Amino acid sequence: MRDGETAPVQLRLCDASGCRAAGAGALAAALGAALEGGGGQGPRPRLKPVGCLRLCSHGPLLALDHGGASALYGGLTAEQVPTLLAIACNHPGGHDGDRDPRRRALEAHRLDSHHPFFALQHPLVLETCGLVDPTDLDDALAHGAYRQLQRLLATATPAQVRAEVRRSGLRGRGGAGYPTGLKWDTVALQPPAPRLVVANGDEGDPGAFMDRSVLEGDPHRLLEGLAIAAYAVGARHGYIYVRAEYPLAIERLLRAVVQAMERGLLGQADPATGFAFVPELRVGAGAYVCGEETALLASIAGGRGIPRQRPPFPAQAGLAGCPTLINNIETLAALPALLRMGGEAYAAIGPAACPGTKVFSVSGSVVRTGLVEVPMGISLRTVVQTMAGGVPGGIGADGGIKAVQTGGPSGGCLPAALLDTPIDYEGLRALGSSLGSGGLVVLDHSCAMPELARHFMAFCAGESCGKCIPCRAGTVQLADLLERLMQRRATAADLDLIEQLAAVVQRTSLCGLGQTAPNPLVSTLRHFRHEYSERLLPDEPWLS
Amino acid sequence: MAPETPFPQPPGRLIEVLHQRQQQHGHLSRTTLAMVAQELRLPPAHVYGVASFYHLFRLTPPTPHRCGICFGTACLLRGAAALAAAQAQRLGVRLDDPAGDGLWSLETVSCLGACGLAPVLVMDGVPRRAEAP
Amino acid sequence: MAVVTLQVNDTTVAVPAGVPLLQALAAAGVALPTLCHHPRLSPVAACRLCLVELEGASRPLPACVTAAAEGQRLRTDTPALQAGRRLIVELLFAEGNHPCAVCVANGDCELQDAARHVGMDLVSVPYRHPSRQVDASHPLFLLDHHRCILCSRCVRVCDEIEGAHVWAMANRGSATRLIAGLDQPWGTVDSCTSCGKCVAVCPTGALVAREDVPLGRWPTP
Numbered sequence: 042m043r044d045g046e047t048a049p050v051q052l053r054l055c056d057a058s059g060c061r062a063a064g065a066g067a068l069a070a071a072l073g074a075a076l077e078g079g080g081g082q083g084p085r086p087r088l089k090p091v092g093c094l095r096l097c098s099h100g101p102l103l104a105l106d107h108g109g110a111s112a113l114y115g116g117l118t119a120e121q122v123p124t125l126l127a128i129a130c131n132h133p134g135g136h137d138g139d140r141d142p143r144r145r146a147l148e149a150h151r152l153d154s155h156h157p158f159f160a161l162q163h164p165l166v167l168e169t170c171g172l173v174d175p176t177d178l179d180d181a182l183a184h185g186a187y188r189q190l191q192r193l194l195a196t197a198t199p200a201q202v203r204a205e206v207r208r209s210g211l212r213g214r215g216g217a218g219y220p221t222g223l224k225w226d227t228v229a230l231q232p233p234a235p236r237l238v239v240a241n242g243d244e245g246d247p248g249a250f251m252d253r254s255v256l257e258g259d260p261h262r263l264l265e266g267l268a269i270a271a272y273a274v275g276a277r278h279g280y281i282y283v284r285a286e287y288p289l290a291i292e293r294l295l296r297a298v299v300q301a302m303e304r305g306l307l308g309q310a311d312p313a314t315g316f317a318f319v320p321e322l323r324v325g326a327g328a329y330v331c332g333e334e335t336a337l338l339a340s341i342a343g344g345r346g347i348p349r350q351r352p353p354f355p356a357q358a359g360l361a362g363c364p365t366l367i368n369n370i371e372t373l374a375a376l377p378a379l380l381r382m383g384g385e386a387y388a389a390i391g392p393a394a395c396p397g398t399k400v401f402s403v404s405g406s407v408v409r410t411g412l413v414e415v416p417m418g419i420s421l422r423t424v425v426q427t428m429a430g431g432v433p434g435g436i437g438a439d440g441g442i443k444a445v446q447t448g449g450p451s452g453g454c455l456p457a458a459l460l461d462t463p464i465d466y467e468g469l470r471a472l473g474s475s476l477g478s479g480g481l482v483v484l485d486h487s488c489a490m491p492e493l494a495r496h497f498m499a500f501c502a503g504e505s506c507g508k509c510i511p512c513r514a515g516t517v518q519l520a521d522l523l524e525r526l527m528q529r530r531a532t533a534a535d536l537d538l539i540e541q542l543a544a545v546v547q548r549t550s551l552c553g554l555g556q557t558a559p560n561p562l563v564s565t566l567r568h569f570r571h572e573y574s575e576r577l578l579p580d581e582p583w584l585s
Numbered sequence: 586m587a588p589e590t591p592f593p594q595p596p597g598r599l600i601e602v603l604h605q606r607q608q609q610h611g612h613l614s615r616t617t618l619a620m621v622a623q624e625l626r627l628p629p630a631h632v633y634g635v636a637s638f639y640h641l642f643r644l645t646p647p648t649p650h651r652c653g654i655c656f657g658t659a660c661l662l663r664g665a666a667a668l669a670a671a672q673a674q675r676l677g678v679r680l681d682d683p684a685g686d687g688l689w690s691l692e693t694v695s696c697l698g699a700c701g702l703a704p705v706l707v708m709d710g711v712p713r714r715a716e717a718p
Numbered sequence: 719m720a721v722v723t724l725q726v727n728d729t730t731v732a733v734p735a736g737v738p739l740l741q742a743l744a745a746a747g748v749a750l751p752t753l754c755h756h757p758r759l760s761p762v763a764a765c766r767l768c769l770v771e772l773e774g775a776s777r778p779l780p781a782c783v784t785a786a787a788e789g790q791r792l793r794t795d796t797p798a799l800q801a802g803r804r805l806i807v808e809l810l811f812a813e814g815n816h817p818c819a820v821c822v823a824n825g826d827c828e829l830q831d832a833a834r835h836v837g838m839d840l841v842s843v844p845y846r847h848p849s850r851q852v853d854a855s856h857p858l859f860l861l862d863h864h865r866c867i868l869c870s871r872c873v874r875v876c877d878e879i880e881g882a883h884v885w886a887m888a889n890r891g892s893a894t895r896l897i898a899g900l901d902q903p904w905g906t907v908d909s910c911t912s913c914g915k916c917v918a919v920c921p922t923g924a925l926v927a928r929e930d931v932p933l934g935r936w937p938t939p
Binding site: 058059061062063096097098100244245246247248249250253285286287288323324325326327328329340342343344345346402404405406410411446449480482484485488493496497506 | 597598599600601603604631634635638639640641642656657658659661662663694695696697698699700701702703705710711712713714
């Protein structure tokens with residue numbers, strides 16, 4: 042590990058918002074004070090704030106790097122700091138089997154790094170997330186940041202970069218799975234005019250926090266990816282749109298932009314190609330619909346986040362009519378590793394139709410919640426059961442799992458019987474769900490599916506922009522009808538109406554929000570219909 | 586310092602300006618909105634339309650303290666609704682009533698992406714793990 | 719100008735290339751209800767009543783913004799389109815308060831025409847009976863929010879033709895409503911020129927001239 046060479050002993054403390062909420066701040070303060078006060082002999086360990094260390098449920102997380110080895114601790118409090126520092130300073134490698142009760146207490150917090158949750162990860166997007174200090178450009182550079190951008194500027198034409206990305210088979214990680222190389226070509230091959238690139242960081246799906254982790258943990262990786270995309274399509278200006286609910290991500294990203302501009306990594310003309318790229322940050326204001334690309338552009342332009350009918354697609358006419366490339370944060374953050382290993386090597390990971398790795402955020406009723414980056418095509422069971430451990434205390438072959446909700450409000454629920462489904466765009470779509478941006482929420486048997494469908498429908502009704510009628514009025518009617526069903530006041534005729542309405546909203550809505558809003562309902566009706574029918578009012582024969 | 590303008594018209598700064606004003610004043614009063622409209626040379630109706638579209642812009646003054654309950658999927662599954670009810674009773678306010686009791690208000694917030702710690706509570710802007718009641 | 723030929727429900731028509739498909743429908747003698755579309759205003763494709771099925775397209779497309787191209791084959795009358803159109807009109811009737819019998823626009827209302835077109839004989843979704851306002855602050859006109867279907871024609875005509883920018887949509891989703899100025903009484907908005915264009919383009923009885931309203935029914939400001 043590279044870190045081991047520069048700092049023989051270091052403490053990497055997860056300083057992402059998940060661990061902060063779990064008390065990382067107090068732990069950092071205690072560590073800082075103890076290190077300040079000295080004590081112990083040996084070299085003084087260095088305390089380094091880093092991005093997400095993956096296993097959010099066991100936060101605050103702390104990794105102790107000691108001469109090339111690394112130990113991860115979870116749920117530490119200020120009380121354990123002296124013991125931890127004693128280990129760090131005096132007993133290299135002596136983490137196990139000690140008679141000191143305080144050490145035994147500390148050992149109870151140590152996490153098994155060989156557990157499948159860590160062992161099965163294949164970090165590319167997140168390869169330096171958790172290793173680099175997200176506030177320190179020099180540290181990022183030491184970990185290889187901007188190296189691919191500089192190499193490509195020196196050795197490759199934009200067309201060559203696009204060809205490499207086409208070869209990799211990378212598909213957009215925002216949910217639709219559109220081939221990235223094709224999108225880039227569409228923008229690059231428009232008639233001569235200024236072009237723009239936009240990084241979509243409006244990660245609004247409840248249960249999704251992949252993009253947040255990239256922005257908080259490794260902002261320079263995103264900037265490098267965005268600059269590469271800009272070079273490949275001929276853009277000199279770009280926007281990064283981040284939702285306002287992510288203040289730490291905004292702070293880190295803003296600092297990273299300033300650092301990269303000051304250092305001349307961005308913003309200044311490259312001597313060989315004349316390429317200069319200026320990124321600008323735009324902060325949302327709380328509107329889920331702004332994840333839809335035309336609404337996103339309306340919001341960047343300072344207006345209401347109202348989608349418009351496509352075509353024309355933003356790749357043809359986007360911001361101010363310019364061809365505009367919009368890529369998701371994770372897609373862009375995958376580029377540095379992809380271009381380092383080459384398109385062919387990247388395409389060899391995972392299934393041919395849908396190659397590469399994907400970051401998933403696993404939450405809900407599981408033992409281990411957090412972030413995993415795994416090859417596409419891995420089975421749902423491997424992620425939620427083998428890695429995440431299934432439902433706490435869950436028994437049976439499926440580990441107590443009833444279903445897995447994928448894709449947030451635009452996705453659906455897959456029952457435990459389908460856990461062996463390989464995860465990819467088409468596979469999940471064929472089963473009536475969708476991969477979405479990568480949120481996996483595990484449901485146990487206490488979860489009532491119609492209630493979950495009602496929750497998502499109410500969410501979509503609240504987030505509908507109000508422009509087109511099927512979405513504005515249809516989602517509200519559906520949410521009310523589902524509420525009626527939950528109160529056991531709905532009849533079989535109401536259920537018919539629910540299905541008719543759902544089909545019309547899906548088919549006639551203007552944008553993706555409305556078109557997918559009924560998905561959780563439709564998918565739970567498909568796999569759990571009995572939970573709906575058992576809540577209906579009994580037939581009243583005297584009325585018919 | 587500014588690079589060559591890449592568009593015929595630089596995109597509007599309205600949302601950024603609204604963020605700034607809300608940070609200064611705590612909320613966006615009608616007077617503030619009128620001033621913003623004048624400064625940016627935008628129709629007042631447009632400014633009001635934008636400010637009222639986004640959930641995070643407040644058109645009425647907030648209470649000094651605010652408690653948010655995340656209603657993301659993971660939090661919902663881990664008892665966000667019961668947590669909200671318990672907080673409402675403890676604080677003596679109604680959920681999503683911005684006026685609250687004058688000191689505290691209780692609101693639902695959209696997913697904060699801290700799903701690993703569900704259910705999540707936001708006290709005056711600081712998210713933390715809550716024990717499910 | 720290039721001319722293209724295309725098929726509308728088995729009738730072949732010729733129209734200039736790139737014009738909205740609505741023109742091709744007109745050439746074929748097919749009428750579809752449109753509530754947000756207005757020939758003089760920019761299209762928004764919001765009401766979804768002019769959706770047509772285009773061969774090769776994965777989902778129905780609005781005829782008001784889809785460009786005519788050579789060889790297109792489109793259908794306007796499939797069972798799915800008809801069912802969708804009818805349900806959309808029903809959703810509109812259930813969303814606001816539309817008692818035709820007491821409305822000044824009765825008999826001259828595009829929403830009513832749309833209902834007749836889709837054969838609406840009953841509203842299958844529950845009426846929502848929203849509590850809305852009436853703005854009678856303007857000396858010449860009235861705004862009854864109960865009858866507003868949020869088509870945004872008034873917003874567009876005021877922006878694009880009159881240039882007075884009186885109107886906008888506020889809030890979002892089902893809470894969306896039409897506002898004048900900074901959500902103030904219409905009569906107090908200085909930029910209103912009282913031109914009456916918004917009243918002229920309103921498809922329902924939401925924006926009406928006082929003189930059309932039977933005497934005594936509304937207070938004068």
